[in-house]
Amino acid sequence: MAVTDEAILKIKAMILSGELGPGDRLPPEKELSEALGLSRSSLREAVKALAIIRVLDVRRGDGTYVTSLTPSLLLDAMSFVVDIHQDDSVLELFEVRRILEPAAVALAAPRLDGADIAELRALVAQVDETTSPDDLVANDMVFHRYIAERAGNAYLTSLLDTLSSSTVRARVWRGLTEQGAVTRTLTEHSAIVDALEAGDVDLARAQATVHISGVMQWLRRASEV
Known part of the structure:
Protein backbone atom coordinates (compact mmCIF):
# COMPACT_ATOMS: atom_id res chain seq x y z
CA MET A 1 0.00 0.00 0.00
CA ASP A 83 -12.80 0.36 -1.05
CA ILE A 84 -10.18 1.11 -3.70
CA HIS A 85 -7.55 -1.03 -1.97
CA GLN A 86 -9.77 -3.99 -1.13
CA ASP A 87 -12.09 -4.24 -4.13
CA ASP A 88 -10.50 -6.30 -6.91
CA SER A 89 -13.42 -5.48 -9.20
CA VAL A 90 -12.00 -1.97 -9.73
CA LEU A 91 -8.88 -3.45 -11.28
CA GLU A 92 -11.01 -5.78 -13.39
CA LEU A 93 -12.95 -2.78 -14.71
CA PHE A 94 -9.70 -1.14 -15.75
CA GLU A 95 -8.64 -4.38 -17.47
CA VAL A 96 -11.80 -4.20 -19.60
CA ARG A 97 -11.17 -0.51 -20.31
CA ARG A 98 -7.64 -1.37 -21.45
CA ILE A 99 -9.15 -3.69 -24.06
CA LEU A 100 -11.96 -1.42 -25.25
CA GLU A 101 -10.46 2.09 -25.15
CA PRO A 102 -7.75 1.30 -27.76
CA ALA A 103 -10.42 -0.36 -29.92
CA ALA A 104 -12.56 2.79 -29.76
CA VAL A 105 -9.55 4.93 -30.67
CA ALA A 106 -8.81 2.71 -33.68
CA LEU A 107 -12.42 2.86 -34.89
CA ALA A 108 -12.63 6.62 -34.40
CA ALA A 109 -9.29 7.45 -36.07
CA PRO A 110 -10.44 7.39 -39.73
CA ARG A 111 -13.62 9.31 -38.84
CA LEU A 112 -11.90 12.28 -37.18
CA ASP A 113 -11.48 15.51 -39.11
CA GLY A 114 -9.60 18.72 -38.39
CA ALA A 115 -12.40 20.11 -36.23
CA ASP A 116 -12.36 16.98 -34.09
CA ILE A 117 -8.60 17.19 -33.56
CA ALA A 118 -8.95 20.86 -32.62
CA GLU A 119 -11.66 19.98 -30.09
CA LEU A 120 -9.50 17.26 -28.52
CA ARG A 121 -6.57 19.68 -28.26
CA ALA A 122 -8.88 22.24 -26.65
CA LEU A 123 -9.85 19.67 -24.04
CA VAL A 124 -6.19 18.96 -23.30
CA ALA A 125 -5.54 22.71 -23.00
CA GLN A 126 -8.22 23.03 -20.30
CA VAL A 127 -6.00 21.19 -17.83
CA ASP A 128 -2.83 22.44 -16.12
CA GLU A 129 -0.94 21.92 -12.87
CA THR A 130 -3.55 23.93 -10.92
CA THR A 131 -6.41 21.65 -11.99
CA SER A 132 -8.09 19.82 -9.10
CA PRO A 133 -8.31 16.01 -9.13
CA ASP A 134 -12.08 16.20 -9.58
CA ASP A 135 -11.75 18.51 -12.59
CA LEU A 136 -8.92 16.41 -14.03
CA VAL A 137 -11.06 13.27 -13.99
CA ALA A 138 -14.08 15.17 -15.39
CA ASN A 139 -11.93 16.40 -18.26
CA ASP A 140 -10.54 12.89 -18.80
CA MET A 141 -14.06 11.50 -19.06
CA VAL A 142 -15.08 14.09 -21.66
CA PHE A 143 -11.88 13.43 -23.64
CA HIS A 144 -12.49 9.69 -23.84
CA ARG A 145 -16.22 10.06 -24.45
CA TYR A 146 -15.56 12.42 -27.37
CA ILE A 147 -13.36 9.80 -29.05
CA ALA A 148 -15.73 6.93 -28.26
CA GLU A 149 -18.69 8.77 -29.74
CA ARG A 150 -16.82 9.03 -33.03
CA ALA A 151 -16.10 5.31 -33.13
CA GLY A 152 -19.49 4.84 -34.78
CA ASN A 153 -20.69 2.12 -32.40
CA ALA A 154 -23.35 3.17 -29.89
CA TYR A 155 -23.00 -0.03 -27.86
CA LEU A 156 -19.25 0.46 -27.46
CA THR A 157 -19.76 4.10 -26.49
CA SER A 158 -22.36 3.18 -23.88
CA LEU A 159 -20.24 0.40 -22.42
CA LEU A 160 -17.17 2.63 -22.16
CA ASP A 161 -19.23 5.36 -20.53
CA THR A 162 -20.42 2.90 -17.89
CA LEU A 163 -16.89 1.62 -17.25
CA SER A 164 -15.52 5.14 -17.01
CA SER A 165 -18.22 6.22 -14.54
CA SER A 166 -17.55 3.15 -12.40
CA THR A 167 -13.87 3.99 -11.96
CA VAL A 168 -14.21 7.70 -11.09
CA ARG A 169 -13.37 7.35 -7.40
CA ALA A 170 -10.18 5.42 -8.07
CA ARG A 171 -9.05 8.00 -10.63
CA VAL A 172 -9.80 10.93 -8.31
CA TRP A 173 -7.81 9.22 -5.58
CA ARG A 174 -4.91 8.74 -7.95
CA GLY A 175 -5.00 12.47 -8.67
CA LEU A 176 -4.93 13.19 -4.95
CA THR A 177 -2.14 10.83 -3.94
CA GLU A 178 0.14 10.28 -6.94
CA GLN A 179 2.71 12.95 -7.61
CA GLY A 180 2.70 14.12 -11.23
CA ALA A 181 -0.71 12.63 -12.08
CA VAL A 182 -1.82 15.80 -13.90
CA THR A 183 1.35 16.04 -15.99
CA ARG A 184 1.19 12.35 -16.84
CA THR A 185 -2.44 12.59 -17.96
CA LEU A 186 -1.73 15.65 -20.10
CA THR A 187 1.26 13.99 -21.74
CA GLU A 188 -0.67 10.82 -22.51
CA HIS A 189 -3.72 12.63 -23.86
CA SER A 190 -1.48 14.78 -26.07
CA ALA A 191 0.28 11.66 -27.39
CA ILE A 192 -3.08 10.12 -28.34
CA VAL A 193 -4.15 13.29 -30.18
CA ASP A 194 -0.77 13.56 -31.96
CA ALA A 195 -1.11 9.99 -33.24
CA LEU A 196 -4.70 10.59 -34.36
CA GLU A 197 -3.74 13.77 -36.18
CA ALA A 198 -0.93 11.93 -37.93
CA GLY A 199 -3.38 9.23 -39.00
CA ASP A 200 -1.27 6.55 -37.32
CA VAL A 201 -3.95 4.17 -36.05
CA ASP A 202 -1.53 1.62 -34.57
CA LEU A 203 0.33 4.31 -32.62
CA ALA A 204 -2.94 5.87 -31.38
CA ARG A 205 -4.12 2.46 -30.20
CA ALA A 206 -0.79 1.88 -28.43
CA GLN A 207 -0.90 5.30 -26.73
CA ALA A 208 -4.42 4.60 -25.45
CA THR A 209 -3.21 1.27 -24.04
CA VAL A 210 -0.32 2.99 -22.26
CA HIS A 211 -2.71 5.57 -20.84
CA ILE A 212 -5.05 3.03 -19.23
CA SER A 213 -2.15 0.78 -18.18
CA GLY A 214 -0.64 3.64 -16.18
CA VAL A 215 -3.72 3.84 -13.97
CA MET A 216 -3.71 0.06 -13.55
CA GLN A 217 -0.07 0.08 -12.47
CA TRP A 218 -0.82 2.75 -9.86
CA LEU A 219 -3.83 0.77 -8.60
CA ARG A 220 -1.78 -2.41 -8.26
CA ARG A 221 0.92 -0.54 -6.30
CA ALA A 222 -1.70 1.12 -4.10
CA SER A 223 -3.29 -2.26 -3.36
CA GLU A 224 -0.07 -3.88 -2.16
CA VAL A 225 0.11 -4.48 1.56
Missing part, protein backbone atom coordinates in the same frame (compact mmCIF):
# COMPACT_ATOMS: atom_id res chain seq x y z
CA ALA A 2 1.26 3.49 -0.84
CA VAL A 3 2.78 5.33 2.12
CA THR A 4 0.37 8.26 1.75
CA ASP A 5 -2.61 5.90 1.84
CA GLU A 6 -1.16 4.15 4.89
CA ALA A 7 -0.97 7.52 6.64
CA ILE A 8 -4.58 8.26 5.71
CA LEU A 9 -5.80 4.93 7.03
CA LYS A 10 -3.95 5.51 10.31
CA ILE A 11 -5.64 8.90 10.71
CA LYS A 12 -8.96 7.21 9.91
CA ALA A 13 -8.27 4.69 12.68
CA MET A 14 -7.81 7.57 15.12
CA ILE A 15 -11.21 8.96 14.12
CA LEU A 16 -12.84 5.52 14.31
CA SER A 17 -11.46 4.90 17.80
CA GLY A 18 -12.62 8.28 19.03
CA GLU A 19 -9.07 9.51 19.59
CA LEU A 20 -9.92 12.27 17.11
CA GLY A 21 -13.41 13.68 16.78
CA PRO A 22 -15.19 16.46 14.89
CA GLY A 23 -13.55 19.79 15.63
CA ASP A 24 -10.47 18.28 17.29
CA ARG A 25 -7.04 19.66 16.51
CA LEU A 26 -4.41 17.22 15.27
CA PRO A 27 -1.23 16.91 17.35
CA PRO A 28 1.80 18.83 16.02
CA GLU A 29 3.25 17.32 12.84
CA LYS A 30 6.45 16.03 14.48
CA GLU A 31 4.54 14.43 17.35
CA LEU A 32 1.90 12.84 15.11
CA SER A 33 4.39 11.51 12.55
CA GLU A 34 6.38 9.82 15.31
CA ALA A 35 3.26 8.39 16.94
CA LEU A 36 2.08 6.92 13.63
CA GLY A 37 5.54 5.74 12.55
CA LEU A 38 5.48 7.87 9.41
CA SER A 39 7.79 10.37 7.79
CA ARG A 40 6.71 13.99 8.06
CA SER A 41 6.52 14.26 4.26
CA SER A 42 4.12 11.28 4.06
CA LEU A 43 2.00 12.79 6.80
CA ARG A 44 1.92 16.12 4.98
CA GLU A 45 0.70 14.46 1.76
CA ALA A 46 -1.99 12.60 3.71
CA VAL A 47 -3.16 15.80 5.38
CA LYS A 48 -3.28 17.56 2.01
CA ALA A 49 -5.42 14.78 0.49
CA LEU A 50 -7.77 14.67 3.48
CA ALA A 51 -8.16 18.45 3.37
CA ILE A 52 -9.29 18.21 -0.26
CA ILE A 53 -12.04 15.73 0.62
CA ARG A 54 -13.03 17.93 3.59
CA VAL A 55 -12.05 15.54 6.36
CA LEU A 56 -9.40 17.94 7.67
CA ASP A 57 -9.27 21.73 7.81
CA VAL A 58 -5.79 23.24 7.58
CA ARG A 59 -5.76 26.67 9.22
CA ARG A 60 -2.61 28.59 8.42
CA GLY A 61 -0.86 29.72 11.58
CA ASP A 62 -3.30 27.81 13.80
CA GLY A 63 -3.04 24.11 13.05
CA THR A 64 -4.97 21.29 11.41
CA TYR A 65 -8.41 20.33 12.63
CA VAL A 66 -10.88 17.55 11.99
CA THR A 67 -13.85 19.20 10.27
CA SER A 68 -17.18 19.62 12.02
CA LEU A 69 -18.75 16.73 10.10
CA THR A 70 -20.29 14.02 12.28
CA PRO A 71 -18.19 10.87 12.84
CA SER A 72 -20.39 8.87 10.43
CA LEU A 73 -19.98 11.45 7.66
CA LEU A 74 -16.24 11.70 8.27
CA LEU A 75 -15.83 7.96 7.95
CA ASP A 76 -18.08 7.87 4.89
CA ALA A 77 -15.86 10.48 3.23
CA MET A 78 -12.84 8.25 3.84
CA SER A 79 -14.45 4.90 3.09
CA PHE A 80 -13.61 4.96 -0.60
CA VAL A 81 -9.88 4.81 0.27
CA VAL A 82 -10.41 1.35 1.75
